[in-house]
Amino acid sequence: MEDISVITAVHHPLRRRIYDYLLLYGTSQVTALSRALDSQVGSISHHLRMLERAGVVERAPDPTGDKRTSWWAVARRGLSWSTDDYAYSPADALLAREAQRQGIRLQFERLQRWHRSRNDPAYAEYDGYSTDSTAWASPEELQDLGARLVETMREWQESIDLEDGTKRTPVFFFAHVFPTVP
Numbered sequence: 001m002e003d004i005s006v007i008t009a010v011h012h013p014l015r016r017r018i019y020d021y022l023l024l025y026g027t028s029q030v031t032a033l034s035r036a037l038d039s040q041v042g043s044i045s046h047h048l049r050m051l052e053r054a055g056v057v058e059r060a061p062d063p064t065g066d067k068r069t070s071w072w073a074v075a076r077r078g079l080s081w082s083t084d085d086y087a088y089s090p091a092d093a094l095l096a097r098e099a100q101r102q103g104i105r106l107q108f109e110r111l112q113r114w115h116r117s118r119n120d121p122a123y124a125e126y127d128g129y130s131t132d133s134t135a136w137a138s139p140e141e142l143q144d145l146g147a148r149l150v151e152t153m154r155e156w157q158e159s160i161d162l163e164d165g166t167k168r169t170p171v172f173f174f175a176h177v178f179p180t181v182p
Helices: 004-010 014-025 030-036 042-051 090-116 139-159
Strands: 057-060 071-074
Touching: 004 014, 004 042, 004 090, 014 030, 014 042, 014 057, 014 071, 014 090, 030 042, 030 057, 030 071
Parallel strands: none
Antiparallel strands: 057 071
16 A cells, blocks of 8 residues: 555645656656657756655665756656555545545546547557447455556556667556446
8 A cells, every 4th residue: 555645745736747757768867858748947946855755765876977957867667556455544534535636637637638649740659549338346356457458558668669660659557446336
């Protein structure tokens, strides 16, 4: 189970963008993050320290050897959690529900942005994908499905050779699995 401080750290909108940027582009300098995310260097530095305290990012050696610059890298990839993990503590449960709301908001904002930009020539060759299904499952089977989805995503990510010269663009994948009624 993730510590609630990790969940709340990552689900701040700018910290999530920093985390996603580092996941995609790897070790980066604070000023590069600031330019890429259109945010002030001081703000980026503050949020990096918050993510560092949560163990999500870490300081990285400066590849140029210049000790005056600050470089950062992802310390861990991916987070999987449920608000139910925090039911034992009313305070943590409240924080988890708010983090969940922030996460869902981010997911739908990205989906809506994709739909608005579908005609952008940069995405002409890309076709977004959607799927959904309804099935029967016990709580254990639902947990198993979640674990399988995470493992499938990791295997897929690791199978991509980023050095093969193929032109790529960042893609976003999200899934929710939950009990429902028809």
